[in-house]
Amino acid sequence: MSEIIIGIDLGTTNSEVSIIEQGKVTVIKDGDKKMLASFVGIDDAGQVIVGETARNQYLVYPERTIKSIKRLMGQDTQVVLADQAYTPQEISAIILTRLKVIAEQYLGQAVSKAVITVPAYFSDAQRQATREAGEISGLEVVRMINEPTAAALAYGAVQAEARQVLVYDLGGGTFDVSVVNMQDGVVEVLSSHGDNHLGGDDFDQQIIEYLIDHIQETNGVDVRSHSKAMARLTRAAEEAKFLLSDQPYAQIDEEYLLEHEGAAVHLSLELSRMAYEEMIEDYINETIDATHIALKGAKLTASDIDEVILVGGSTRTPCVRERLFNEFGFEPHSEVDPDLCVAMGAAIQAAMISGQEVDTVLVDITPYTYGTSAIGVLDGQPYPFMFVPVIHKNSVLPNRKTEAFATSYDGQDTVELSIYQGEDPDALNNVKIGEFRVEGLLDVAAGNVITLTLALDLNGILNVSAVEKETGLEKSITIKNALSQFEGESLDTAKQRITSLFGQMDPRIIDEESLEVNAVSGAPEIAAARELISKAEGLFAQVSDEDKEDMVDLIETITTCIDAQDINGLDDPSAQLTDIIYYLES
């Protein structure tokens, strides 16, 4: 039997330990919790507590609890815990000891070696402190690997063909984005950027502030000075945030929150995803800016990236996925649990060191996006069949998501819903897999909210239900073979069949026709490309020689395409030049 080396993700908010068993990755649970909260405390009886218990205690006895110690690693400082001073290494060692015990209890044997992950930006001092924390806990740190490297390993970096991957890691307290090159099991971090103080905790804080304001307005009391009530609000805010990742509204009810002037204060309020996403918009913008800086650091543009991997619990926030889709033009991957994929990668690295074989982490995902159509804007024009994705491609199965829609005219008593499978922004270019009507809606003004829920199970059975929010009036259908409608090959075969039909036409006619089409639809592209060139040339005076050289090359390629009226050929170089201009201007 080969020696056991555990893999550890020592996170700012949560930590996990994982191992390889019979070639498969197991993240070991702490009781019924899949993660160990990175909180350390001393309880009433003077005992050390770690994890959820310490996290709960933090709300009431912050002076006896330490959180986010990772932020202090490598600094020459101490923290005070129940009147005693500790180094950051010692506090981290307490977390590591707990993880070691969790692994030992699961395995029924002692463990003495570990692979620990660290952020790519960690300095030597921070890495050294992590190694020391390991030693204090009785673990020899056989290797420290970068977190994005670990995430890439969990996503099967072993493939032979080289891929440029962007790892977007948004956790509870930190944001990191890295560009990595992966090939043959080797992951090279090309660049990293991030913010040590940006994450899900900030999102919670926004909701908390909103709740505080609401209570102030409705009850005239400042809840900030009531620590128990604040603790409940903190918990309620995070729970609402979780719900809003899967549904458009979250109901927040906290009864008997506190007593004010002899009367009980209750909280009851509905928060919409739209309102919540507005609250966090600035934070998401910051992550997108950081993503561009990381790309620039790797001397790449968005169009060079083959895959985007989502890491960290906060990437479950739907607008994160949407923003990345808009930036890169394809769905990011999240099929390996974003909370656990760094720990999984650490275990894979550990197995590689101890010479074990590891299977790739395989999970069931949907290969297609499912959604409906709605009135919207497509290519700058109003369009009645804009595709609205509900369950996204690469989502883990089973999956259930709800979106809200609104009636479009006063007195509308019926909505017709069509369900599509596909990726095209024009719903009519996707595969229609079902349709139904909801009749007898309230006689009210436009804007009557209808929620649509799609629930897709492992067997490809898609349950679709629509509910009039105000009345609860519901209508549903079941689509039996949603996954198998056009599975992989058959979709390709259908495409080929259709393409070959066109191939049978007289080539001369096609040529003439396509020229005509180009002449019409090509004109704006060519004008846009010319404008892009002049904008780029206008920036020459302020760019480095290296950037200028890249720009000149791209301008040459674009000019060749313009001369040849090659509209398709314009796409790539224009996108690259646009990205460079974006960086230079930002």
Ligand code: AMP
């Ligand atoms: P991590 O540091 O990667 O463990 O991420 C923890 C953060 O992810 C915390 O702020 C959580 O509140 C957040 N998180 C976990 N699950 C979800 C979810 N379903 N939707 C939004 N945020 C989540």
